[in-house]
Amino acid sequence: MRQSQLFARTRWEDPTEETAKNAKLLIRAGLVHKEMAGVYAFLPLGLRVLRKIETVIREEMNAIGGQEVLMTTLQNPEIWHKTGRFDDAVVDNWFKTKLVSGGELGIANTHEEPITAMLVHHLKSYKDLPVYVYQFQTKFRNELRAKSGIMRGREFLMKDLYSFSRTEVEFHTFYEQCAAAYLRIFARVGLGDHTFRTLAAGGSFTTGLTDEFQTLSEAGEDIIYIDRSKHLAVNKEVLTDENLARLGLERANLEEAKSIEVGNIFPLGHRYSDALGLKYRDESGLDQPIYMGSYGIGLSRLLGTIVEVLADDGGIVWPASVAPFAVHLVALGSSEPVRQAADQIYADLSQAGVEALFDDRDLPAGEKLGDADLLGMPLRVIVSEKTLAAGKLEVKNRQTAEIRHLTFAELITEFK
RNA sequence: CGGGACGUGGUGUAACGGCUAACAUUCUCGGUUUGGGACCGAGCGAUUCCGGGUUCGAAUCCCGGCGUCCCGACCA
Numbered sequence: 001m002r003q004s005q006l007f008a009r010t011r012w013e014d015p016t017e018e019t020a021k022n023a024k025l026l027i028r029a030g031l032v033h034k035e036m037a038g039v040y041a042f043l044p045l046g047l048r049v050l051r052k053i054e055t056v057i058r059e060e061m062n063a064i065g066g067q068e069v070l071m072t073t074l075q076n077p078e079i080w081h082k083t084g085r086f087d088d089a090v091v092d093n094w095f096k097t098k099l100v101s102g103g104e105l106g107i108a109n110t111h112e113e114p115i116t117a118m119l120v121h122h123l124k125s126y127k128d129l130p131v132y133v134y135q136f137q138t139k140f141r142n143e144l145r146a147k148s149g150i151m152r153g154r155e156f157l158m159k160d161l162y163s164f165s166r167t168e169v170e171f172h173t174f175y176e177q178c179a180a181a182y183l184r185i186f187a188r189v190g191l192g193d194h195t196f197r198t199l200a201a202g203g204s205f206t207t208g209l210t211d212e213f214q215t216l217s218e219a220g221e222d223i224i225y226i227d228r229s230k231h232l233a234v235n236k237e238v239l240t241d242e243n244l245a246r247l248g249l250e251r252a253n254l255e256e257a258k259s260i261e262v263g264n265i266f267p268l269g270h271r272y273s274d275a276l277g278l279k280y281r282d283e284s285g286l287d288q289p290i291y292m293g294s295y296g297i298g299l300s301r302l303l304g305t306i307v308e309v310l311a312d313d314g315g316i317v318w319p320a321s322v323a324p325f326a327v328h329l330v331a332l333g334s335s336e337p338v339r340q341a342a343d344q345i346y347a348d349l350s351q352a353g354v355e356a357l358f359d360d361r362d363l364p365a366g367e368k369l370g371d372a373d374l375l376g377m378p379l380r381v382i383v384s385e386k387t388l389a390a391g392k393l394e395v396k397n398r399q400t401a402e403i404r405h406l407t408f409a410e411l412i413t414e415f416k
Numbered sequence: 417c418g419g420g421a422c423g424u425g426g427u428g429u430a431a432c433g434g435c436u437a438a439c440a441u442u443c444u445c446g447g448u449u450u451g452g453g454a455c456c457g458a459g460c461g462a463u464u465c466c467g468g469g470u471u472c473g474a475a476u477c478c479c480g481g482c483g484u485c486c487c488g489a490c491c492a
Contacts, residue, residue: 009442011427011428011442012427012428012441012442012453013427013428013441014428015427015428016422016423016427016428016429016484016485017422017423017483017484017485018484018485019485019486020485034484036483036484037483037484037485085492091492092490092491093490093491093492109492110492112492141491141492143490143491144417144489144490144491145417145486145488145489145490147485147486152491202492221491264492266492294492296492332450332451333449333450333451334449334450335450338450362450363450363453363454364449364450364451364452364453364454365450365451365452365453365454366450366451366452366453366454367452367453367454368450368451368452368453369451369452369453370452370453371453373452382451384450384451385450385451386451394451
């Protein structure tokens, strides 16, 4: 993409109304637009990151047998009455609206009920199970207080998967598969070293313990105790000797840290399947309850977490897996030879299938280099009088700041 | 929801109760310039968040509302 065509402009100064690092950088870089507190729109570059995160998650969910669907935002209250969760006293952060005819509707804040109710029409026999259904969908939650920029919004994109198993044992097998998939996802988006599977309390969904995936960051809302060698952690809320023993951890090896909850997985048991009448017929012709689990990752929060954790003083640092573009091609100077050479390299990169953002703007070098740092593509490739004279491109790694001088052919091999 | 801070061109700031609300930047036009937020010149851009009050006079003081951020509570 030619940067001269990109409508979203960068800003040099921090927006005064944001204090969170993720919001300051994402707004300055022109990746998001704040609509109101806790509500952020994604601009072209931000959307590209979101789509790449989505792709990573989709690949991992498909690999463990997930089937993707897209449920609705408008929700039928009848279904929710069956679990008692339409009541504002039970779920206090509903957004609701009304039909012209007067009937009340829910606006999706989660999807256990509709997915379970939908599957009543499709799951009948033990032969149909297990089934794993997931989606990428916007959730709306009427938070008392939106905060931390993009991290805790009233509207946000989430991947939610629901598992439907015949037995608790079958459920547990999948639960562990999903936990492993989650660790792969966080590793692939560049947060592997910073993210810990963490034992936590179940909240109002379930009585038992659950697992969270927590990324170490001062911007986090949680306090966890981590064992770095075992790469496991315990949330402060369930830090007991019994739980430590369960995980094979010892207090002496634990380190306290603030963290961001980037994902969670938990057993739902029969709670929703019973309430909504979802059951299956077993081999002997008897009806049996379906054992459910729920598995969530907030994509927009994950995007914000990547910014929080990996950014440096110069701006955002994207891992290659989720960067808007693999290469930021920057032409310095507007002389005809530089222009032509840069155009040619841009065309050649496209030809080679390398996604490049081409800064073809007629701006002073400092501004273009500053933007390149702020936007944070993994590789910055400079074309200038200097590089033309040397006959090689200057290639800078955004994360390590390493500078190399490569021919185009050498550069291309990086992407094979 | 309790507490606190704040609200002035697109952005960032300034202005004792008193002149045409100032400066920088962005943007437009012309010229120059190109390796770390260039230069010169000329322009455009504001109902000072909204409503009410005090006053000869309000961006400024008072009341109410709305909004934004922060702390706490809450967090499927």
